[in-house]
Amino acid sequence: MKPKFATLEAWQRAEILMQPAFIRVIDNLRKQLDQSSWKGTYRDVPVWKDDTPEAVKATVTQLQEQLQTAPPDQAAEIQQTLSQLPSPHPGYELCLEQDDRQVTIDLWELCYKVCFNQQDDSQPVEVDLSLFDETGDVDWNRLDDKTKQLVEQIFATLPSGIE
Incomplete structure (x- = not known):
């Protein structure tokens, strides 16, 4: 999914969030992989x-x-x-492997979950305004917490029994 924005302001807010969210997604995935029996490989994929x-x-x-x-x-x-x-636009995936199990995580989709409240392809996305402080700057603690929670949720729901 490529997000659609209702307003220029929403696009500008998303632009402010996406890079720090992507960095935190990668960092939290690394931390989870360090504690996991899953093996991860990143790859570039074309998105058409x-x-x-x-x-x-x-x-x-x-x-x-x-x-x-x-x-x-x-x-x-x-x-x-x-x-x-x-x-194509550049896409990035994390391929998780364990024994005969494989799970692929679209890193942009995960960033969208961090940055937006809902994701419905038929509607413009809503930027999660709770990720900004009262002055309009990124609330780094909230961004870190939300990213960590979403990444932990992914690892908690990996195919059964091993984790």
Whole structure:
């Protein structure tokens, strides 16, 4: 889900929260992994618009791979072609593994849970205003507490019996 905002002010507040929330999500996941028997691996994943055809995704991916090793004259041509095609947004996942169990956590979705009150794809998101203090600055303690609670909740609900 890519969040939709009802107002410019909501977008600006979310922009203030997202980076610190992401940092706290990563830090809390690391702390939980240190105490867990689950093994975690982070990976970058492309996130495409829903209506992007599979053939276009494959072409873009192939061109991006070619760009890595292309000589300068071909690189310019590849970049020109890519500029005319849709491109994915960067996504990040944590893949948890334990024995034959696997769980994937979308890190942006987790950040959205930290920063927003509700998530309904059909409605604009509501920024969690309790994450700001009375002066409008980020309430770091509240942000830390909410992030820790959500990450602990994920580990508490991992597939049965081991944790």
